[in-house]
Amino acid sequence: MTISFNDQVAIVTGAGNGLGKSHALELARRGAKVVVNDLGGARDGTGGSSQASLDVVSEIEAFGGEAIANGANVANFNEVQEMVKQAKDKWGRVDILINNAGILRDKSFSKMEMDDFKTVVDVHLMGTANCCKAVWDLMREQNYGRIVMTTSSSGMYGNFGQTNYGAAKAAVVGLMNTLVIEGQKYGIKVNTLSPTAGTRMLEDLIEDKQVMEIMSVESVTAGLVTLCDKESPNRLILCAGAGGYAATQIFETDGIYLSPDQQSPENVRANMDELLNRDGEKMITAGFEQTNKFVAKAVAFHKGESS
Template identity: 75%
Template sequence: MTINFENQVAIVTGAGNGLGRSHALELAKRGAKVVINDLGGARDGTGGSSQAAKDVVATIEGFGGEALANGANVSDAEQVAQMIEETMTRWGRIDVLVNNAGILRDKTFAKMSLDDFTAVLDVHLMGSVNCTKAVWDIMREQNYGRIVMTTSSSGMYGNFGQANYGAAKMALVGLMNTLVLEGKKYGINVNTLAPTAGTRMLEDIIEDEQVMDIMSVESVTAGLITLCDKDAPNRSILCAGAGGYATTHIYETEGIYLPPEDQTPEQVRLNIDAINAADGERIYTAGFEQTNKFVEKAIAHFKSKA
């Protein structure tokens, strides 16, 4: 089995450097026509230059592929709309969207300004929303689409000094969960990549060159590609880094039922061990499943009293 993207069009945001560049090159090597989106700013989102995107296009064209450079700021919906229009004019379809663009403005929450908080949310969360919204109807009409969000262990588990980044990254998991439900009948699969790689995002955190080499962008891209093709999963959170691959799931414990007379904070606290017990924990795929569980427990209690 060989994964390929012949006759498909892919958009990769933040594709001028690092992970995005690696993703774009591999998609192109496997036959995709690729839009190389990159604002060309610094790690904190300031500045801008189109050169990085143009360099990636030149590399792709050098091995016989097709690519288009685009400098849209993903946090600007109008610029994103222009990017989509340009793509459709050039190639007439969009099959794959990889929401990879991001910035960092790390500080402890006590020292972080609200501007630094919202700037990170604007790029990671709203940038992904803007791009996804812009391709959504196209993919619905095609009856086919593959969308990948980029989350982070910082969002799923927390990381000191990254309240803004973590909030944005966990929000993307929630976005995926609902889009999976709404896109399923239109052939749109939505997944999330949780990467860790030796890019400029980590250059101040990891100084060991050997470790940075092990954490190659190519090892992450190997995982990303499996989320983009026709046989991609749906609702997967794929973690990838340094050659390691795993999936993250959100579980809910079975929990307990308390009758009306015991529905007090004191009784909840007294029963916290049973509430936390892992036996019977489940993965839910829609919010109503939790509601159904609680209602069924309540109904069973009242039937037992009848």
């Protein structure tokens, strides 16, 4: 079945270049009306120009699509609210939010200024939260919404020189996990994309032009599109790059139980192999499930002790 976005409205942040531009173009080709948001700054977030987003709008209009440009800074909630209002005033609704905007200020942690840490977190985490908050009530009223976060392998697994970026990118997964729970009864689905592509974010890290070409933005967008249509999954972390697609999932081992007289750090350490044993591990989908598991182990022990 062909995935279509006819009569739907999408907001794509950071859509003036790279992945965001690719996402915006493909959503428009498939019928969506698109808000092309881009502050127009450099890779580190400095500066600003509306030309990039205007150029993308022109491309969309050239093949018969509908789009408007917007220059909101996602880290500024008031500007984000105005962006959502602009979309609603023009098209009446917002069905899809693609949180793609981001910057880099890489340095080892020992050399990093905390202002650079905060600025990156403000754009990636607070920018994502601002956009989600600005569309949330509208999507609840519509009883429909699709939101996509953008995480990174740096956030899930770590990468030298990216403590700020990695922390923010891990945090948006936590944001997704709770929004999934809160959005379910309102027809809102929330997923996360973990892309790797030959964009300006990687131009200093990968010098091989052939590799950069293989890591096309279009290959990532093919995955993105599956996360925001009517039949999309929910709570999926989809990894995409160079034509490869995979899922990151968070599992918890079954673990151990120590009786009250055995609850010491030495005994935790002594049972580490069993604690790490992956037999019986499960994917937990809400925080209380972990609590329930531990309490059940304790109750079972005390019942056995008293019987």
